[in-house]
Amino acid sequence: MPIPSFQRFHLPPASNSSLLVTGGAGYIGTHTLLELIRAGYQPVVLDDFSNGSHLALKRVESLAGHTLQVVEGSITDTGLLDAMFSSAAEHGSPIQAVVHFAGLKSVGESVAKPLDYYQTNVAGTLTLLQAMERAHVHTIVFSSSATVYGIPLAQPYTESHPIAPVNPYGSTKAIVEQILRDWCAAHPAHRATCLRYFNPIGAHPSGMLGEAPEGIPNNLFPFITQVAVGKRPHLNVFGNDYPTVDGTGVRDYIHVVDLAIGHVKALEHSRRATTGFVAINLGTGRGTSVLELLHAFQTVSGQAIPYEFQPRRPGDIAECWADPSTAEALLGWKATRTLEDMCADGWRWQSQNPNGYEP
Ligand code: UFG
Numbered sequence: 001m002p003i004p005s006f007q008r009f010h011l012p013p014a015s016n017s018s019l020l021v022t023g024g025a026g027y028i029g030t031h032t033l034l035e036l037i038r039a040g041y042q043p044v045v046l047d048d049f050s051n052g053s054h055l056a057l058k059r060v061e062s063l064a065g066h067t068l069q070v071v072e073g074s075i076t077d078t079g080l081l082d083a084m085f086s087s088a089a090e091h092g093s094p095i096q097a098v099v100h101f102a103g104l105k106s107v108g109e110s111v112a113k114p115l116d117y118y119q120t121n122v123a124g125t126l127t128l129l130q131a132m133e134r135a136h137v138h139t140i141v142f143s144s145s146a147t148v149y150g151i152p153l154a155q156p157y158t159e160s161h162p163i164a165p166v167n168p169y170g171s172t173k174a175i176v177e178q179i180l181r182d183w184c185a186a187h188p189a190h191r192a193t194c195l196r197y198f199n200p201i202g203a204h205p206s207g208m209l210g211e212a213p214e215g216i217p218n219n220l221f222p223f224i225t226q227v228a229v230g231k232r233p234h235l236n237v238f239g240n241d242y243p244t245v246d247g248t249g250v251r252d253y254i255h256v257v258d259l260a261i262g263h264v265k266a267l268e269h270s271r272r273a274t275t276g277f278v279a280i281n282l283g284t285g286r287g288t289s290v291l292e293l294l295h296a297f298q299t300v301s302g303q304a305i306p307y308e309f310q311p312r313r314p315g316d317i318a319e320c321w322a323d324p325s326t327a328e329a330l331l332g333w334k335a336t337r338t339l340e341d342m343c344a345d346g347w348r349w350q351s352q353n354p355n356g357y358e359p
Helices: 027-038 054-064 078-090 107-112 114-134 168-186 220-228 256-272 290-301 325-331 339-352
Strands: 018-022 042-047 069-072 097-100 139-145 191-197 199-201 235-238 253-255 277-282 307-310
Touching (some): 018 027, 018 078, 027 042, 107 168, 114 139, 114 168, 139 168, 139 256, 168 191, 168 277, 199 220, 220 235, 220 290, 253 339, 256 325, 290 339
Parallel strands (some): 018 042, 042 069, 097 139, 139 191, 191 277, 199 253, 235 307
């Protein structure tokens, strides 16, 4: 795939395009910032850098040819939020909408530290919404997750599947969705789009942005790329006795750039929407097993990935994939990047940045 140029975008007047992007320095946030700038928005980033990188934002700036406004701080800081909304308005670029990524995101950690998860993800979002109300900002795009569905009753997951999360992380996403549903019901101008991500993987095709987990990766794809680059000796494949195509777990992997574009489409939808709350799956509609992903990665990268079968990982389901038809109908969005694109771009990122954003 050709590397897109981000140098030639003409930005529309700031007065109608200013956005607050919370958690903009993280994996999905940085990729989304690029797409937002490309679409003509002027994002202001709020991030506490607990899981994001200053260098990643510098790279966004260099890819975009655009200087970002970045504020270091937390969504739980009422005074800071008020100051950011007021300052944007005073400078003639009032914030029009919020794209809300900030939050804790590890399933396992959420089981061990549930209060941290409720504090940051739920209380933090409440604080943000209250500040938005004071600033008369009516639109939010929220980073939700397919994990809100819990144990699948049927595949693919449609948005009408019951919400029954099985861990505190998933519960925080489901609770925030409910808060947003109620917030939209309370005022006809409120617009909330909850994007239920499936499994984002891959990286920006430039090789300059990608996923940089701290420590040992929990998720499959960054683990594979770290084995490929020699940082881990082998991959543990959790379970080979699932009732799936080859016994290994099946997921709906989606290229992070496709996911990022989904946020731009969601903002456009918010402007057109006549109803307030909507939850939308962002996935490809295709399931891929652990071994299928592994083989695709080996073929694309030319790297051998040694692996060992291990018992099933507690809490994992056998398979899940999205029904992405709501996204196509409402947003005009469809994932276009293939599994091979995900592997090629993820490998380019990892091989060019073996230590992520660290030197
Ligand atoms: N897996 C391995 N070895 C590993 C890591 C994972 O075999 O080292 C397997 C898992 O057992 C599973 C598949 O690879 O079958 C995918 O696992 P991930 O950890 O990459 O992703 P999950 O589907 O478990 O979870 C992800 C996100 C969650 C999110 C969920 C939404 O990590 O935050 O997708 O569906 F909630």
